[in-house]
Amino acid sequence: MVTKSADRCVLDIKGLTVAYQQEGEWLEAVREVSLSIHSGETYGLVGESGSGKTTLILAVMNYLGDRGSIRSGEIQLGDIDLLSLNDTQLRQVWGSKIALVPQNPQSALNPSLQVGDQLIEILRYQLNLSKKEAENQAIEWLERVHLADPIRVAESYPHQISGGMQQRAMIAMALCTAPDLLILDEPTTNLDVTTQAVILDLIRELIQDQDTGVLYVTHNLGVIAQICDRVAVMYDSDLVEDAATHDLFSQPLHPYTQGLIDSIPHLGDTKDSIQLRAISGQIPPIGEAPSGCVFRTRCPIAIEICNSRPPLYLAGDARYSRCHLWEEIDRHEISTHQPTLVGTPVPIPTQEEQPLTLEVNDLSIHFSIRRSVAEVIRRQPARAVRAVNQVDLDISPGSTVGLVGESGSGKTTIARGIMGLEAKSNGSIELLQIPLPDKLSQRDLETLRLLQIVFQNPQEALNPYLPIGETLRRPLIRLLGLSKTEADARVGELLAAVRLPPSYAGRLPGQLSGGEIQRVALARAIASNPELLVLDEPISSLDVSVQAAILNLVGELQSDHQNSLLFISHDLAIVGYLADQIAVIYLGSLMEVTGPGDLFHPPHHPYTEALLSSIPQVDPASREPPIYLEGDIPTPAELPSGCPFHTRCPRFLGEICTTTTPPWQVDQSTGKRIFCHIPPNDLAAVQKRIITRGSSDA
Amino acid sequence: MTRFILRRLGFLTLTVLLTSLLVFLVTQWLPGDVCRIILGREAGQGAIETCRLELGLDQPLPIQYLNWLGDFLTGDWGISFSTNLPIYPIVMDRMGNSLMLALVALLISVPLGVALGIIAGLNENKPIDSTINVGSLSVVGLPEFVTGLVLIQVFSFGLRDLGLPYFPANSSIPPDANFLEALPMLILPALTAMLVLLAYIARLTRSGVIEELKQPYVRTADLKGLPRRTVIVKHVLRNALLPTITIIAISTGWLISGLVVIENVFNYPGLGRLMIFAIDRRDLPLLQAVTMVTVLGFALANLGADLLYGLLNPRIRLE
Numbered sequence A: 001m002v003t004k005s006a007d008r009c010v011l012d013i014k015g016l017t018v019a020y021q022q023e024g025e026w027l028e029a030v031r032e033v034s035l036s037i038h039s040g041e042t043y044g045l046v047g048e049s050g051s052g053k054t055t056l057i058l059a060v061m062n063y064l065g066d067r068g069s070i071r072s073g074e075i076q077l078g079d080i081d082l083l084s085l086n087d088t089q090l091r092q093v094w095g096s097k098i099a100l101v102p103q104n105p106q107s108a109l110n111p112s113l114q115v116g117d118q119l120i121e122i123l124r125y126q127l128n129l130s131k132k133e134a135e136n137q138a139i140e141w142l143e144r145v146h147l148a149d150p151i152r153v154a155e156s157y158p159h160q161i162s163g164g165m166q167q168r169a170m171i172a173m174a175l176c177t178a179p180d181l182l183i184l185d186e187p188t189t190n191l192d193v194t195t196q197a198v199i200l201d202l203i204r205e206l207i208q209d210q211d212t213g214v215l216y217v218t219h220n221l222g223v224i225a226q227i228c229d230r231v232a233v234m235y236d237s238d239l240v241e242d243a244a245t246h247d248l249f250s251q252p253l254h255p256y257t258q259g260l261i262d263s264i265p266h267l268g269d270t271k272d273s274i275q276l277r278a279i280s281g282q283i284p285p286i287g288e289a290p291s292g293c294v295f296r297t298r299c300p301i302a303i304e305i306c307n308s309r310p311p312l313y314l315a316g317d318a319r320y321s322r323c324h325l326w327e328e329i330d331r332h333e334i335s336t337h338q339p340t341l342v343g344t345p346v347p348i349p350t351q352e353e354q355p356l357t358l359e360v361n362d363l364s365i366h367f368s369i370r371r372s373v374a375e376v377i378r379r380q381p382a383r384a385v386r387a388v389n390q391v392d393l394d395i396s397p398g399s400t401v402g403l404v405g406e407s408g409s410g411k412t413t414i415a416r417g418i419m420g421l422e423a424k425s426n427g428s429i430e431l432l433q434i435p436l437p438d439k440l441s442q443r444d445l446e447t448l449r450l451l452q453i454v455f456q457n458p459q460e461a462l463n464p465y466l467p468i469g470e471t472l473r474r475p476l477i478r479l480l481g482l483s484k485t486e487a488d489a490r491v492g493e494l495l496a497a498v499r500l501p502p503s504y505a506g507r508l509p510g511q512l513s514g515g516e517i518q519r520v521a522l523a524r525a526i527a528s529n530p531e532l533l534v535l536d537e538p539i540s541s542l543d544v545s546v547q548a549a550i551l552n553l554v555g556e557l558q559s560d561h562q563n564s565l566l567f568i569s570h571d572l573a574i575v576g577y578l579a580d581q582i583a584v585i586y587l588g589s590l591m592e593v594t595g596p597g598d599l600f601h602p603p604h605h606p607y608t609e610a611l612l613s614s615i616p617q618v619d620p621a622s623r624e625p626p627i628y629l630e631g632d633i634p635t636p637a638e639l640p641s642g643c644p645f646h647t648r649c650p651r652f653l654g655e656i657c658t659t660t661t662p663p664w665q666v667d668q669s670t671g672k673r674i675f676c677h678i679p680p681n682d683l684a685a686v687q688k689r690i691i692t693r694g695s696s697d698a
Numbered sequence B: 001m002t003r004f005i006l007r008r009l010g011f012l013t014l015t016v017l018l019t020s021l022l023v024f025l026v027t028q029w030l031p032g033d034v035c036r037i038i039l040g041r042e043a044g045q046g047a048i049e050t051c052r053l054e055l056g057l058d059q060p061l062p063i064q065y066l067n068w069l070g071d072f073l074t075g076d077w078g079i080s081f082s083t084n085l086p087i088y089p090i091v092m093d094r095m096g097n098s099l100m101l102a103l104v105a106l107l108i109s110v111p112l113g114v115a116l117g118i119i120a121g122l123n124e125n126k127p128i129d130s131t132i133n134v135g136s137l138s139v140v141g142l143p144e145f146v147t148g149l150v151l152i153q154v155f156s157f158g159l160r161d162l163g164l165p166y167f168p169a170n171s172s173i174p175p176d177a178n179f180l181e182a183l184p185m186l187i188l189p190a191l192t193a194m195l196v197l198l199a200y201i202a203r204l205t206r207s208g209v210i211e212e213l214k215q216p217y218v219r220t221a222d223l224k225g226l227p228r229r230t231v232i233v234k235h236v237l238r239n240a241l242l243p244t245i246t247i248i249a250i251s252t253g254w255l256i257s258g259l260v261v262i263e264n265v266f267n268y269p270g271l272g273r274l275m276i277f278a279i280d281r282r283d284l285p286l287l288q289a290v291t292m293v294t295v296l297g298f299a300l301a302n303l304g305a306d307l308l309y310g311l312l313n314p315r316i317r318l319e
């Protein structure tokens, strides 16, 4: 990393302990954390939910509210002792010396004020500008964050602009006073990957010309690798490791960091090339951290000495580890890899005579929009939201098909169509060669048995008042026709299959963690031994360290039961890892259908190419500039003519793309199918190969 | 927004038309012949027939309804059975009184209620919040006639006994009094109505403020370094007062025609008492007119609330 000229410390935290009061008890949410950030430095802070990272940043701003309290430690902001300031003094620091870009711009902006006014307000107040000057500067700032039409954005209310635009406005607001310290709290987590890439680049560009020190909080290791100079890792209120980005990724000196790196697929990983490892166990609930080392219960190398709390060891040049065994790890004397390999289902070789599990032909799902009175009078034709358009998708027995797309791509609508929750407008869906009726109510029990789904938010899919055992027993009795006693016995087996103790049968969903609930949802879905299991973003609401365990489980269950999977996700790395065949969807149309290894080899559909380049790679060495997509995804109510991608396509050919629906072209060498006017060979000639960890070995 | 307004206006018209139909039908179904009621038992069959012809009662029902509606819209509300006076001026006079009362009650309760609500909301669970809470709860719980009588006891008889200037206990305003002359007599009934409303407004404002203070945009505003006052006034209140404003607009309907009890306690000549009078005397035309005016009042108040909400909320205004 290039060290920047003015090297002064903008934030210095020493021995910070923060506690929250809960039912009269003080629970530590941040324990003895020390770190310092220099001007021009971008400092990553990684942690899962409950790790204390949010509390830490609130404490850094001294904005804890009534229930939290700083028990000990110091926070020095430049030469200001932040903890000694009263409210009035703090307000002189907030906004001018320290600024925050929050996770969710939609709720962080005042819904009743125009975006421009919210920016002008801080300019006037902090920089003492006149109204006119502030207005001019606001527009200038909106330009600097690359908003194409700054005046229109300034006059808009937050709900009138997209999430990406809102986040740009928030960034302008945070940076316009040239703060010493900028805190970014998961600023791209709610954005699509292509938008994330643009925002990340913007952040990088803006902080480059300022002397700002940046604290970048995220759970995404890829983002850290791409943007940060240093990284601190938090686990269960403790800072467990602190190192330069490159050092941390090349040789983590704490078993938790290693676990994190091992548990997610990197872009380009496939189940044939690399095995993921799940971190065993769960994050302990707040207040129930084990004594001694907090990671002790999940650590693969824990020994006697770990019962005593490790200090933050100085582990080499400017790096720290809170592990007793860091030296042994550093000398490669012990391996910190978790023992549990993520099981990889082996697809059954498809025999010709075996019928396809699912065959979707020419599927379209349109929703009609109610016309206004004026439109009826003017005899305008009824419009429709064309959510899914002419999709073909085959799933052969025992195989996994991945469906990848960003929000608004129609991927969930397809799943709902298959499940009978959405009526199709055209085309056919056949399960084991039998056409599926549109409506759930028209489907017989056997169909319901064969077709099961796991939703993204299992909390919403499970009845909160029904004990887990009852939730699992219902499909057994109704779909498999088991007797009550038989079903009860099966419930135990199902719980065991998803690694939950039998005692969980008596619990309510509210008493379980997110990962556990998702296990229950899986158990319920496999209870009837379905032929096809649809998984709609099954892990994206989960913490990184439990994601791998769920993937693992999915794979194992599939090997045991030989069922087919339709895995729906926005995450190309995970789908690329897991699926035997991948379909990329944009605005309701498939763009590309490919095998897993070939996903990362040219030719790519121009959209896939942009998607691939947008994903921040978990490797600090590959900081390739992404291909940016202009503008926002159009609404499916006003589908672009010709190629649906033409309004944003970086390889746009000209008139033909706007007038003519592209053909499906088959690439001879890989067999992948691409929905584009450009011949596959021409695409391959100009596209770069994605650098993956597999490719250096090859 | 235009669509929004048009839709609301459509709803309003529909509501009023439906009620008018109901009001008309109900009076049709009431037992007894209208002409018999007007002319009394002794009237001869001939007189009754003439009367029926005059009133158009020989016509088919839909025509009768349309005639009645047309008359109503043109201000021809007929003659009151019991007083033999034209109804329109009576109702208008009473409505004027009701409006005055409503206005005074609103002028006191809105600023006070909103202020109390804001103070309570900003100091959630602190002593001052609890005080306001308990105070408003106990007032809300009391029936209007109790608060009314207590107010009379204190501000009328009490002050008088102390030899101080006092408010009249009887608020029967003479028909030709102007606003200033009527004002002293308005105070006590207005206070009674205002107390009920005050507590309501305060509690609603309080919960609005508490709700909005939790929103992430408040943190954004705080962390801009704006003074707390600016954060509250410019950011929080703008959103927190939306529901309050709606409720205030809606309660105007109640203030104009729903104060039957209060009007009775103070002998105040408003619409509420007129309605009781009409019911008492089985004065159907009068009852019809008062009901229609009341319904119209409520509908307009609701429309006002909707429009105000739409106007203040960009998410609706810019739809």
Ligand code: SF4
Residues within 6 Å of the ligand: A254, A255, A256, A293, A294, A295, A296, A297, A299, A300, A301, A302, A303, A305, A306, A310, A322, A323, A324, A325
């Ligand atoms: S201190 Fe012990 S338990 Fe903790 S991470 Fe190191 S080896 Fe594992």
Ligand code: SF4
Residues within 6 Å of the ligand: A606, A607, A643, A644, A645, A646, A647, A649, A650, A651, A652, A653, A657, A662, A675, A676, A677, A678
């Ligand atoms: S058809 Fe044209 S617009 Fe569509 S992806 Fe290909 S080049 Fe781009």
